[in-house]
Each structure stands twice: as C-alpha cells, then as structure tokens.
Amino acid sequence: MKRTLSVPGLAYGGDYNPEQWPEEVWAEDMRLMREAGVNLVSVGIFSWALLEPSEGVYDFSRLDKVLDLLHDNGIAADLATPTAAPPAWFFRAHPEALPTDRDGRTLSYGSRQTFCPSSPAYREAALRIARAVAERYADHPAVVMWHVHNEYGCHNAACYCDTSAAAFRRWLRARYGDDPAALNDAWGTTFWSQWYYDWEEVLPPRATGAVPNPTHQLDWRRFCSDELLSLCTAERDVLRAAAPSVPATTNFMVMANFEALDYWRWAPELDVVSNDHYLMSTDPESEIDIALSGDVVRSLAGGPWLLMEHSTGAVNWQPVNRAKGPGELRRNALAHVARGADGVAYFQWRAAKAGAEQWHSAMLPHAGTDSRIWQDVVRLGADLKALAEVRGSTGTAEVAVVWDWDARWALELPSQPSGELRFLELVRSWYEPLWRSGVAVDFVRPDADLSAYRLVLAPSLYLVDDAGAANLAAFAEGGGTLAVGFHSGAVDENCHVRLGGYPGAFRDVLGVRSDEPFPLLPGAPVGLSGAVPEGATGTLWSERLRLEGAEAVASYADGPLAGVPAVTRHGYGAGAAWYLATLPDPDTLAAVLDRVRSEAGVEPVRSAPAGVEVVRRRGPEADYLFVIDHTGRGASVPVAADATELLTGKETPGSVTVAPGDVAVVREPRGR
Numbered sequence: 202m203k204r205t206l207s208v209p210g211l212a213y214g215g216d217y218n219p220e221q222w223p224e225e226v227w228a229e230d231m232r233l234m235r236e237a238g239v240n241l242v243s244v245g246i247f248s249w250a251l252l253e254p255s256e257g258v259y260d261f262s263r264l265d266k267v268l269d270l271l272h273d274n275g276i277a278a279d280l281a282t283p284t285a286a287p288p289a290w291f292f293r294a295h296p297e298a299l300p301t302d303r304d305g306r307t308l309s310y311g312s313r314q315t316f317c318p319s320s321p322a323y324r325e326a327a328l329r330i331a332r333a334v335a336e337r338y339a340d341h342p343a344v345v346m347w348h349v350h351n352e353y354g355c356h357n358a359a360c361y362c363d364t365s366a367a368a369f370r371r372w373l374r375a376r377y378g379d380d381p382a383a384l385n386d387a388w389g390t391t392f393w394s395q396w397y398y399d400w401e402e403v404l405p406p407r408a409t410g411a412v413p414n415p416t417h418q419l420d421w422r423r424f425c426s427d428e429l430l431s432l433c434t435a436e437r438d439v440l441r442a443a444a445p446s447v448p449a450t451t452n453f454m455v456m457a458n459f460e461a462l463d464y465w466r467w468a469p470e471l472d473v474v475s476n477d478h479y480l481m482s483t484d485p486e487s488e489i490d491i492a493l494s495g496d497v498v499r500s501l502a503g504g505p506w507l508l509m510e511h512s513t514g515a516v517n518w519q520p521v522n523r524a525k526g527p528g529e530l531r532r533n534a535l536a537h538v539a540r541g542a543d544g545v546a547y548f549q550w551r552a553a554k555a556g557a558e559q560w561h562s563a564m565l566p567h568a569g570t571d572s573r574i575w576q577d578v579v580r581l582g583a584d585l586k587a588l589a590e591v592r593g594s595t596g597t598a599e600v601a602v603v604w605d606w607d608a609r610w611a612l613e614l615p616s617q618p619s620g621e622l623r624f625l626e627l628v629r630s631w632y633e634p635l636w637r638s639g640v641a642v643d644f645v646r647p648d649a650d651l652s653a654y655r656l657v658l659a660p661s662l663y664l665v666d667d668a669g670a671a672n673l674a675a676f677a678e679g680g681g682t683l684a685v686g687f688h689s690g691a692v693d694e695n696c697h698v699r700l701g702g703y704p705g706a707f708r709d710v711l712g713v714r715s716d717e718p719f720p721l722l723p724g725a726p727v728g729l730s731g732a733v734p735e736g737a738t739g740t741l742w743s744e745r746l747r748l749e750g751a752e753a754v755a756s757y758a759d760g761p762l763a764g765v766p767a768v769t770r771h772g773y774g775a776g777a778a779w780y781l782a783t784l785p786d787p788d789t790l791a792a793v794l795d796r797v798r799s800e801a802g803v804e805p806v807r808s809a810p811a812g813v814e815v816v817r818r819r820g821p822e823a824d825y826l827f828v829i830d831h832t833g834r835g836a837s838v839p840v841a842a843d844a845t846e847l848l849t850g851k852e853t854p855g856s857v858t859v860a861p862g863d864v865a866v867v868r869e870p871r872g873r
C-alpha cells in the first residue's frame with residue numbers, strides 16, 4: 202500500500218508543543234496558525250511524561266483536546282510517538298536502560314534521548330506508549346501522519362554498556378555466522394593479538410589503550426545505525442497495525458553535524474522521507490549546504506520529501522548562534538522547496554519561555570506578532586499557498602555524486618595516512634563548483650542504476666565493495682564520464698587494503714597506479730602545473746602516481762613529487778575516467794570539473810549570473826524554476842515565452858526578474 206501525506210498543496214507548520222503553555226494560550230495558537238496559513242503541525246514529540254504519568258497509566262485528556270482543536274481549525278496533525286524522551290519514572294524503575302559512553306560513564310536522565318538503544322526495557326516501554334497513542338488516535342480525523350520518535354541517534358547514537366555489547370554480538374553473528382573465524386578474518390584480528398575464540402570476548406569499541414581495530418569500529422557504526430533502525434521499524438509496525446493507511450515518517454538529519462545513520466538503509470522503511478536542517482553559524486555560504494542537503498534527501502526519497510524542521514532565526518546549540526538576515530528566512534525555506542520539499546516546517550511553533558531551548562527561535566517569537574520573524578512567517582505561508590501546484594514535482598539531473606555512509610565512516614577512522622580527511626568537506630568541495638554553475642545533481646550509492654546520468658562523480662569513496670567499483674567502471678566503459686577523488690577505492694567492505702597499488706579498486710578504470718601516498722601538511726599546499734589555472738595548488742593529499750593508460754592533465758610543480766601526475770584522464774571503453782589525486786584549490790577544482798562537465802555534455806539548468814541559484818522541479822504538465830538571488834543585487838533570468846511567476850501570479854514572458862535577495866518561482870508549461 203502506498204501511503205502518502207494527505208495535506209492539500211504544500212505543507213506548512215512546525216513542532217507544536219501546547220503542553221508547554223496553559224490552555225488559554227491554545228486558542229490564540231489556533232488563530233495565529235490560521236493567520237499564517239499553517240496546515241500541518243507535529244504534536245506530542247516530547248510528551249511522554251504527561252501522557253503516561255506512571256507505568257501503564259495514561260492521561261490523554263490534553264492531547265484529545267489539542268487534536269480536536271486542530272481539527273476544528275482545519276489544521277492536520279503529524280502525531281508523534283513520544284519515545285525520544287522517556288520520563289524520569291521509567292529510569293528509576295529501569296536504571297539499566299541509561300546509556301553508557303565510550304569511557305564507561307553511565308549518563309543520567311534529565312535531558313532527552315538518554316536511553317540505551319538496545320535496552321529491552323526501553324523497547325518494551327516505547328512500544329507500549331506507541332501502541333497506546335496509535336490505538337487511541339488511529340481514526341482521529343486530524344491525524345494524517347505518524348512522526349516516529351524524533352531525530353533517531355541525535356544524542357544517543359551509540360551506547361557501550363553490556364546490554365549493547367550482547368546486541369552487538371548478535372548483530373555480528375547474523376553477519377558472520379556462528380563461527381568467530383569469519384569475524385576474525387574480516388577484522389584481521391591476528392594483528393595485535395586481537396583474535397577472538399569466544400563470542401563473549403567481543404566488546405563494543407570502548408576506550409582502550411591504543412587505536413581499536415578499524416573493522417571493529419566500522420562494524421560498530423553499522424550496528425549502531427541498524428539498532429536504532431530496528432527501534433524505528435518496530436514502532437512503525439505498531440502504528441501500521443493500528444492505522445494501516447496513515448503514512449509514517451521519522452525526521453532524518455542530513456546536515457553538516459550528523460553522520461551516525463546510514464539513511465540509504467532507513468529511507469525505504471518509511472512512507473514519507475522527512476529531514477531536519479539547521480544552518481551552521483560558521484558557514485559563510487550556508488545556501489550551498491541547504492542545496493547539498495536537499496539534493497541528498499531528495500535522492501534518498503526518490504522524489505519529494507518534507508522539511509520537518511529548520512529555524513526561523515538563530516538556534517541555541519552553537520557557540521554563537523547567528524540570526525537570519527533580511528529575506529533569509531524566505532530564501533532558506535523556498536530553497537528547500539526548490540530541492541524537492543513538499544512542505545516546510547520549523548522547530549517550533551511558539552518560542553518556549555522555559556526549558557533547554559528557551560533561546561531557540563520559533564515561528565511565533567517571545568516578542569509576539571510585532572516582530573520581523575512573525576511577518577516573515579505569515580508571508581511565507583502565503584508564498585507556500587501560491588506554490589501549491591509544485592507539490593509532487595521533482596528534480597531531474599544528469600550528474601550523480603556518489604555518497605556512501607560506510608565510505609564516510611571508514612575514511613574518518615583514526616590512523617589514516619592523514620587525519621585531515623573529512624568526507625562531507627570533500628563532497629562539498631566538489632559540489633560547490635557544480636552549485637555555482639547551476640548544474641542539477643542527484644546523490645547515489647556506488648551500486649545504483651546509473652543509466653540516467655552522463656556524469657558520475659565520486660569525490661570520496663575510500664571504501665567500496667567489488668560490486669560498487671565494477672558498477673562505476675561499467676558506467677565509464679558504457680560511455681559515461683566518471684571522476685574519482687584521491688584515496689578512493691583504497692579498501693574493501695571489510696576495510697582491508699586492496700593490494701597492488703592505489704587507488705585500489707579504480708586502478709584499471711582510471712588507468713593509473715600509485716605506490717605511496719604523500720599526505721600534505723595543513724598550510725603546506727603543493728603547486729600544480731599543466732592544464733590548470735596559473736598559480737594552481739593542491740591541498741590535503743598527493744601521491745606518487747604512474748600513468749598506466751591515462752594521460753596527465755596536471756602534475757605537481759614542486760615538492761618531492763615534482764613532475765608526477767596529479768590530475769589524469771583515461772579514455773575507457775566508450776567513456777572516460779578522471780582521477781584527482783589531490784584536492785585542487787577551489788578555482789582549479791572548478792576549472793577541472795568544468796572541463797569534465799563539458800566533456801560529459803552536461804549543461805546548467807538555465808544560464809544565470811554568478812550567485813543566482815536556479816533550480817528546476819519537473820511536474821507532469823509544467824517545469825517550475827526557482828530563482829534565488831544570493832548576490833543582494835537582484836537579477837534577470839531567461840524563461841519561456843509563456844511563463845508565469847507564481848508568487849506574484851504575473852506572466853513573465855521571456856525573462857523573470859528577481860529582486861535583491863529575493864526568490865521567484867516560474868511555471869513553464871511543458872509539452873510545447
């Protein structure tokens with residue numbers, strides 16, 4: 202059964218926590234939600250302590266009223282299971298369910314998500330409250346979606362207690378079979394006398410004297426992701442049993458500071474993919490982070506998705522929390538829509554006056570409606586209403602970027618040749634020039650069907666299995682253009698080095714072979730010469746590379762590898778494969794990727810001035826062009842002769858003008 206969200210048009214709203222306020226405030230909430238055009242709110246996320254005052258005793262009186270009130274006001278509910286915040290009484294009865302960190306410290310309750318993911322007592326209690334909520338509200342007319350838990354793994358992605366150790370062993374036995382020999386082989390435990398004779402000897406990678414085994418750590422990360430996923434699917438099943446037609450979601454965190462869950466494994470388990478995204482105050486170009494995150498989430502969803510949380514202004518969990526500048530709320534929200542969001546929501550509806558998030562922005566600020574944020578929130582509601590027809594349309598791309606959580610985790614394990622390598626930074630470095638040139642991008646797993654793409658980029662694929670490597674090589678052989686970043690293909694799925702030279706799995710397709718990495722020290726770039734801009738440099742990485750069929754596009758100009766190829770191109774089958782054995786400076790990387798892109802025949806969505814983002818969503822009858830001005834100067838962009846700008850409702854034949862710092866959304870009818 203395909204379960205979809207039944208809110209008409211684009212969804213708009215936020216986390217609604219009326220339990221933080223006396224009931225007199227709720228009527229005002231309804232009035233203001235209607236004024237802002239809110240049509241979907243997430244309720245009950247952290248309400249466990251109030252819903253179940255003691256084990257098995259429920260008090261739904263408040264939630265009954267809230268859901269009725271929402272329904273009476275035409276606002277739909279994304280009803281949460283409150284399992285991200287177990288009450289104090291639960292931990293007093295089950296202290297063993299508290300999580301233990303890597304150093305063996307047991308954490309206390311008193312915040313949220315402080316439970317051991319493998320605790321049987323937690324699982325039982327979570328499923329009990331989920332069932333109680335599901336059975337009570339399965340047929341409530343306000344409930345259009347289940348919000349399972351909240352941000353799985355945000356605070357408790359790993360627990361190192363004995364219960365978790367036993368669960369880890371069960372997971373390992375399912376992976377390797379009952380004989381520990383297969384585990385010993387996969388982990389390479391003859392090294393440092395780590396051989397296991399008995400499963401009971403196997404532990405989580407707790408704090409120890411020196412570096413733990415890499416495969417041990419990688420399997421631990423895989424286990425932690427799967428363990429939380431099993432909690433999510435268990436709750437989902439309880440919800441489905443009570444309400445088979447109501448879709449279920451949980452809010453992902455595809456954003457800069459979270460990496461714990463392999464969302465390729467999570468996304469197929471959910472009816473609706475939703476994501477939370479927050480800006481990092483230190484990012485001078487957070488519009489690129491929004492785009493990257495949106496492209497990843499759309500790719501996970503395989504189509505439209507929901508923005509479950511972002512912020513109207515500053516958050517409260519960074520060292521200094523930057524507020525949004527003029528027009529930024531609108532640009533941010535519509536940029537998510539441009540990347541495929543069929544709804545936009547915030548944390549949270551009304552700014553809290555007490556509690557840990559009292560200094561987090563909200564749709565309705567402490568200052569009330571006489572505030573810039575409120576004005577922007579009301580305007581955004583009208584904008585989203587005007588964009589209703591965009592719902593269901595999605596991106597189309599000819600470029601795919603390979604994104605793999607195993608590769609991400611493995612790259613960042615300790616004791617690499619360089620401790621400076623960060624998966625997301627490498628992917629973003631390659632993504633930036635694509636964003637600047639206005640090229641549409643999907644993200645894919647290494648073993649994805651690549652037939653829709655002309656160009657596939659693998660900026661950082663340290664770990665790849667044979668099937669993934671063969672898939673990428675077949676893509677080039679069949680006529681595609683492939684570009685691979687340094688230190689890719691180095692290890693297999695067990696984190697074992699691929700022997701015979703680097704970049705292991707990709708030597709053949711890339712037509713190169715390296716016998717030794719020469720990581721570059723921070724602040725000590727190497728010069729590059731050849732078909733690269735004057736003064737080009739490389740950072741992070743270099744290696745002694747030999748051509749074995751490829752041609753050198755650029756070489757190191759100085760240092761111990763002077764004259765050695767640094768960027769190469771290899772004609773392979775009907776296509777070509779490029780290798781970037783260093784991270785070129787941004788201008789050089791842009792120049793190289795421009796060349797790769799034009800060789801692949803990939804064009805921008807629409808030609809536009811620098812700093813003007815143009816993104817397309819394609820629907821059955823029309824294309825929707827989102828034009829977002831990040832220059833602060835405004836711009837004009839060519840559009841079809843029969844185009845209409847949806848936010849103003851005006852026809853814009855031939856070109857659309859976007860005001861400084863503003864957004865335009867243009868409908869271009871298709872099938873002309």
Ligand code: GLA
Pocket residue numbers: 351352477479510516517548558561
């Ligand atoms: C996360 C949580 C919310 C809130 C916000 C604050 O996204 O899901 O409950 O804590 O962060 O930014």
